[in-house]
Amino acid sequence: MIFDVGGEKINVMIGENILNSFDKGKKYFIIYQNSLSNELDKVSSNLMDYDIYEAPDGEKAKDVDVALDIIKKMVEKGYTRRDAIISLGGGTISDLSGFVASIYMRGIDLINIPTTLLSMVDASIGGKNGVNFRGIKNVIGTFYQPHMIINDILFLKTLSKEEILNGMGEVIKYSIIMDKDLYNYIVNNKEEILNLNKDNLIFVIESSIKDKMKIVVNDVKETNGLRAVLNFGHTIGHAIESGSEFKIKHGFAISYGMACETQIGINEGIINEDIYYAIKNVLSLYKIEVKLNDIDINKALESIEKDKKRLNNKKIMIPLPISLGEFKIFTMDLDVIKKGFLKCLN
Numbered sequence: 230m231i232f233d234v235g236g237e238k239i240n241v242m243i244g245e246n247i248l249n250s251f252d253k254g255k256k257y258f259i260i261y262q263n264s265l266s267n268e269l270d271k272v273s274s275n276l277m278d279y280d281i282y283e284a285p286d287g288e289k290a291k292d293v294d295v296a297l298d299i300i301k302k303m304v305e306k307g308y309t310r311r312d313a314i315i316s317l318g319g320g321t322i323s324d325l326s327g328f329v330a331s332i333y334m335r336g337i338d339l340i341n342i343p344t345t346l347l348s349m350v351d352a353s354i355g356g357k358n359g360v361n362f363r364g365i366k367n368v369i370g371t372f373y374q375p376h377m378i379i380n381d382i383l384f385l386k387t388l389s390k391e392e393i394l395n396g397m398g399e400v401i402k403y404s405i406i407m408d409k410d411l412y413n414y415i416v417n418n419k420e421e422i423l424n425l426n427k428d429n430l431i432f433v434i435e436s437s438i439k440d441k442m443k444i445v446v447n448d449v450k451e452t453n454g455l456r457a458v459l460n461f462g463h464t465i466g467h468a469i470e471s472g473s474e475f476k477i478k479h480g481f482a483i484s485y486g487m488a489c490e491t492q493i494g495i496n497e498g499i500i501n502e503d504i505y506y507a508i509k510n511v512l513s514l515y516k517i518e519v520k521l522n523d524i525d526i527n528k529a530l531e532s533i534e535k536d537k538k539r540l541n542n543k544k545i546m547i548p549l550p551i552s553l554g555e556f557k558i559f560t561m562d563l564d565v566i567k568k569g570f571l572k573c574l575n
């Protein structure tokens with residue numbers, strides 16, 4: 230699939246064993262997640278000229294010092310703007326690599342090879358990147374589109390069930406907010422999806438990418454508010470992540486957030502109850518549930534207070550489904566969200 234994002238063409242491929250579409254004349258700097266060292270040759274064996282950089286696992290990779298270390302190595306190895314970076318790993322690696330690619334010599338080609346379901350359906354697409362600085366998540370980052378994204382589902386075979394469900398949280402989000410067909414598909418094909426059946430996975434990944442891109446192409450740099458819809462469930466979701474010291478994974482946290490934010494919308498009389506049952510139905514089908522025993526409520530409330538979708542006047546923009554597959558962006562008082570969140574916890 231080719232997408233035009235603000236005049237830039239992005240080639241997105243999805244399939245199995247498709248790691249052979251590289252330009253043999255280029256030199257590639259591969260940034261890979263250390264847990265993927267056994268998979269590295271699946272990529273490097275298709276390249277003539279390359280260097281490798283092993284990034285630490287998890288959020289530790291998304292550090293401005295790691296980004297600077299990569300730049301140092303690329304300078305030493307003589308990389309120029311004619312060369313390219315390959316990102317091989319989950320969302321932490323695409324965030325790190327995207328940031329480096331955007332600033333190295335004012336921009337060098339970037340190929341994303343996402344290896345988690347979450348990064349295939351979300352983090353590796355859309356052109357947002359971010360690294361952490363002094364413990365503040367994503368406080369440094371840019372908008373920079375990858376030139377190619379290769380979604381090879383062979384990587385998903387080694388992923389834990391929890392990580393698959395983590396990615397399904399975002400898939401469910403697209404289905405509820407903008408894609409009724411995808412909702413029906415994931416409800417009717419649960420076994421096949423969780424058994425990582427090739428055709429079912431490809432359908433789910435392709436639908437999710439098309440859904441996200443529909444929004445991204447119309448709001449490339451988050452300037453007209455449309456991208457806010459991608460944050461359905463994220464205000465409460467981020468609160469849960471923050472209140473649990475990030476022990477609760479993103480996809481699980483936003484799943485809880487989708488149900489809770491919808492409940493708040495129902496209590497406010499702005500959306501219909503049916504949609505809540507649609508959300509609960511799919512979450513219980515996939516057994517996506519969170520245990521909130523150890524949550525720091527003050528930290529969670531502070532996260533709601535600081536949500537990036539807040540407006541100046543103690544109000545917040547909140548996207549909600551008005552029916553299955555259709556959304557509207559509402560403006561609500563922050564206090565209503567906070568009270569609604571506390572009600573969800575009881």
Ligand SMILES: NC(=O)c1ccc[n+]([C@@H]2O[C@H](COP(=O)([O-])OP(=O)(O)OC[C@H]3O[C@@H](n4cnc5c(N)ncnc54)[C@H](O)[C@@H]3O)[C@@H](O)[C@H]2O)c1
Nearest residue numbers: 264287319320321344345347348351352357358384387388
């Ligand atoms: N820029 C964006 O638009 C965007 C969107 C969503 C999320 N994100 C970011 O993405 C990150 C989360 O992404 P993630 O969930 O992929 O996390 P991650 O990169 O930490 O990967 C999750 C875990 O899966 C392991 N892993 C990766 N590929 C594997 C494979 N093929 N087999 C076995 N294990 C594998 C990793 O080692 C890691 O332990 C967060 O930092 C988040 O901020 C960014």
